Amino acid sequence: MSTIKEVAQSAGVSVATVSRVINKDPAVRPATRDKVMNAIAQLSYTPNLLGRHLRQTRTNKILVLIPSISNQFYSKIIRAMEKVSEEQGYDVLVCMTHNDPRAERRYIDMLVTRVVDGIVFFSSSLSAAQMDELASGFPVVQCSEYIEGSNTDMVVIDDEKAAYDAVSWLLRRGHKRVAYMGSQVRYSSGIRRERGYRKAVTEAGGKADERFVFLDDYSYPGGGRMAGKYLECGSDRPSAIFCISDSMAIGCINRLISEGVDVPGKVSVMGFDDTSIAKVFCPAITTVSQPQSEIGRLAAELLIDRIRNGVHKASGGKLRKIILPHDLVIRNTTI
Amino acid sequence: MSTIKEVAQSAGVSVATVSRVINKDPAVRPATRDKVMNAIAQLSYTPNLLGRHLRQTRTNKILVLIPSISNQFYSKIIRAMEKVSEEQGYDVLVCMTHNDPRAERRYIDMLVTRVVDGIVFFSSSLSAAQMDELASGFPVVQCSEYIEGSNTDMVVIDDEKAAYDAVSWLLRRGHKRVAYMGSQVRYSSGIRRERGYRKAVTEAGGKADERFVFLDDYSYPGGGRMAGKYLECGSDRPSAIFCISDSMAIGCINRLISEGVDVPGKVSVMGFDDTSIAKVFCPAITTVSQPQSEIGRLAAELLIDRIRNGVHKASGGKLRKIILPHDLVIRNTTI
DNA sequence: TGTCCGTATGTAATCGATTACATCGCGGAG
DNA sequence: CTCCGCGATGTAATCGATTACATACGGACA
Structure with a gap:
């Protein structure tokens, strides 16, 4: 060369x-x-950009950290980030942590060692203090997930309220009890959704029955396994299931159907995220939609603003926590 | 700092x-x-790694270029690459091209400007000559997709034979005619699968009826749309459909079912890739599986070998084209 | 014609690390 | 007691770019 x-x-x-x-x-x-x-x-x-960047102390690259690309949910959000970033002259790199703190650490090092200019976190295993410290020195935005107690720019929805709304809706429709299917890995959104679920159930005069709170992973097979557990509960099982992802819901529904349980005839199932399969699936899935493009766009804008204007000066030094509206999309897996 | x-x-x-x-x-x-x-x-x-890398002229990072993370197929492959890379001390970055040559160019620049040490391509818009030139100066591996006529290390399956085997199997099972659902974007694998499809049909004494060759995108909705077109064909339509991805197959099946067409009773549908939903879906999908972990593992190994030993000296300067076996997984969407 | 100024280019410092080579001090062998 | 060698550390060149500052040249003006 x-x-x-x-x-x-x-x-x-x-x-x-x-x-x-x-x-x-x-x-x-x-x-x-x-x-x-x-x-x-x-x-x-x-x-050789290494030489240039060394001198200029910036690289025009941002890093997006996600647990895994196998979760469709990130796809549309990242697409929106790419659009904004391209306009602003930034490249978007994606890395997967698989919830491994060591891997996460390695990728965060790319920021600390100035290989990228900023990071968008979708879930992190850092403590609130660690995250705050990182954010005090480097451009960082939390997206969808955030560490409780941490103080950084973030773009999220109100997961607790979203779950509360969804479960309340089911209860209002006449379901006496609602089961919960969540993630074993305690993502912050999962915790908040579970909280919303419990709140809705409690407010309706019941109390959450721990037998009907299932935890597994976000995948299709995870949903299938939980459906198996649900079926083992016998005939006094709830008539509705609230899943915190569409993949879970689909895995769950398929299992139910293959066991001869009619959805939504016998059991209503609700998903979360409104990923592209939700509308196409048969029966089409009732789910909670998030404004994914908006989330991605805003997260990228916040980050680039911090990069451009300095961690402490951007937005007058004030943190920006943006909470976007969610939406209940009623389709055919619920009655 | x-x-x-x-x-x-x-x-x-x-x-x-x-x-x-x-x-x-x-x-x-x-x-x-x-x-x-x-x-x-x-x-x-x-x-500051920029300083270090500048001196050492290597960055211990490899770049994986894919069209989009919305295609589940890449997920398991990349996971395998990450495993190998971690063992060998390399970080894996993923970037999406969305089939935009300009975006692709920007990311290739990360290699040329020494921000990463090598690239794994899943589909590229380069010409064979451009790809060869790049590969003559930098570590590069093509994976799953490859540019016809190009000469680089690669890890692939025999797409033509895979499609041929799949369609032949359908024909042997008594289906007189088989429809094809493929991708509008002419990925090389798609072209070869279509070729295999045509070969099987021709060999069985028929000839491919262009009315039954559908093209759309790889997504669920794409499969749904093609199913719509298929249904419009009236009653002399084929009794089997070969889809070049599982997502297509699922979108297609859901549409068929919602229109009251029994699968596999009335129509058999076959997918491709054996992604995680294929087994879980109801009915479970007959599909062509690729050894995804093996593909990822080998691609990463080839690339790292080129990086370590130099583009021209690795493997004695010989190119390695690895063709891995595919496998027909018979499930419940075909009779 | 001499001074001044602006334009085009060169010289060299610099970014933050690594690394070949120099140096220094100390202990053991002769 | 001197010399050698080795272990520990420092000095300075280097990677490949950018950029502040110096300089050379040519033309305008008095």
Whole structure:
């Protein structure tokens, strides 16, 4: 690989001039520019960004940290982030933590060691203090998930209220009891949704029956397994199930149907996220939708603002916690 | 942010010594090491990797380029890559091209400008010549998809044969005709699968009826839309459908069922990839499985080998094209 | 013609690390 | 007692770029 020095030599100018040409400095004579451009083409030279970034102390890249790409939910959000980022001249990198704190640490290091300019967190295993400390030195935004007690910019929905609304709706529709299917990994959103679930149940005069609070993972198979447990409960089981993801709901519904239990005839099932399959699935899934594009757009904007204006000065130093509205989408898996 | 120089000053040693401590050079006295460690902790110093990488000319990061994370197929493959990479001390970054050549170019620049050490391509919009040129200077592996006529390391399955096997199986089971549902975006794997489809149909004495070759996108809704077109074909439509992805198959099946068409009673539907939902879905989906973990593992190994041993010297300079076996997984959407 | 000024380019410091080589002090061998 | 070698540390070059500052040149003006 050729360097700026070789180009300079080959063009018969100094490295400074080559750098000027690369950076489109108007103060270089057309004739010189041409010479340099030729040399660049000749040697098929591309600047080493490490050198540039080292000098400029910025990289124009942002990192998005998610647990896993196998969860469809992130797809639309990240797409929106990419749109904003592209407009603003930033590249978006995605890394997966698989809820492994060590992996997370390695990727956070990319920020701390200045390989990227900022991070969007979807769930983190940091403590509130650690997160706050990171955010005090680097541009950081929490998205969808957030660490309880932490103070950073964030874009979220009111998960507790969303779950409360969903479960309340089921109860109002005449279901006496509602089962809960959540995540074993205690994502903050999961905790809040469970809280909303319990609140709705309690307020309706019942109390949450621990036999009907199931935990597994976010996947289709996870939903299937929980449906299995649910079926083992015998005939006094609830007539409605609130799942905290669409994948769970689908895994669950398929299991129920294959065991001959009619959905929604015998059991109503509700999902969460309104991912692309929810509308297409048969029966179409009743679910809680989040404004995914809006979430992604805002998160990217907040982050880039912090990057551009400095961690402490952006938005006058004030934190921004944006809570976006959720929405109940009634389809055909509930009566 | 503090630098190595500040740490040196604060510890009362030279930068060289600090660097030695960071890099665990055994030749530094325990007492000095402690002084330095203290200073590091005091200043909460973290090395700037740009500086290090600039000197070392490697970054220990590999980039995985995929069209979009909304396709579940990549999930398990990338997971396997992450495992290998972690063992070998590499970080995995994922970027999405959305089939936009400009976006792809920007991410390839991360390789050319030495921000990452190598790239795994899942589909690319480069020409064969461009890909070959890139591969002649940088570590590159093509995975699942590959550009026809290009010469790089690659890990793939025999898509043509896989589709041929799948469709032949349907024909042998007594289906007189088989419809094809593929991707509008002409991924190389799609082209080869279509070729395999046509070959099977032709060999069985028929010829592919263009009315029954549908193209849309890989998504659930795409499958639904094609099912709509299929239904419009009236009563002389084929009794089996071969889809080139599980999502398509699911979207398709759901649409068929909701229109009262029994699957597999009236129509058999076959998917591709054996993603996690295929087994769980009801009815469970007959599909073509690819050894995803194996694909990911091998692709990462090939790439890291090229990175470690140099583009031209790795594997004695020979290209490695690994073709892995596929497998027909018979479940309940076909008779 | 001499001074001044602006334009185009070169020189060299700099970013933050690594690392080849130099240096220093100390203990053991002769 | 001197010299050698080795272990521990420092000095300075280096990676590949950017950029502040210096300089050379040429033209305008008095």
